[in-house]
Amino acid sequence: MEDLFISVIITAYNRKEFLLDAVKSALNQTLSKEKYEIIVIKNYNDDNIDEFLNKNNIKNIIMDGTIGEYLYKGINESKGDIISFLDDDDLFFNNKLEYVYNLFKKIII
Structure with missing residues (x-):
């Protein structure tokens, strides 16, 4: 079976103060970074966040x-x-994506 791939979608609307913490929680996962991507959709530019x-x-x-x-x-x-969706004012536990990945591996035959 081919490996599964996860997309994490983080949305942000006018809340710059929380976004980086949400993104860092998605980056700091126990699942290998090759098995997921992060997409941020927001309504503003911010040099520090964008960098x-x-x-x-x-x-x-x-x-x-x-x-x-x-x-x-x-x-x-x-x-x-x-x-997998993540709001800008929320955080993932560091094993969330690995847990989801393993659940899907079990049910997909």
Whole structure:
């Protein structure tokens, strides 16, 4: 069976103060970085945040729209077999993606 790939979609609307913590929680996973990507969709430019995203090879999409449009754009830009959503004011436990990955490996035959 081919390996699964996860796309993490993080949306942010006008909340710069929380976004980097959310992104770092997605970066600091026990799952190998080759098995997932991170996509950030936000409605603002911020030099520090944009530089951090760039440095960590995170897809950074800047657009105006509703949360539904953000999610639609993220899904369309994703490469994952599995989509995981993370709000900008939330955090992942460091084993979240590995847990999800292993669950899907068990159920996909």
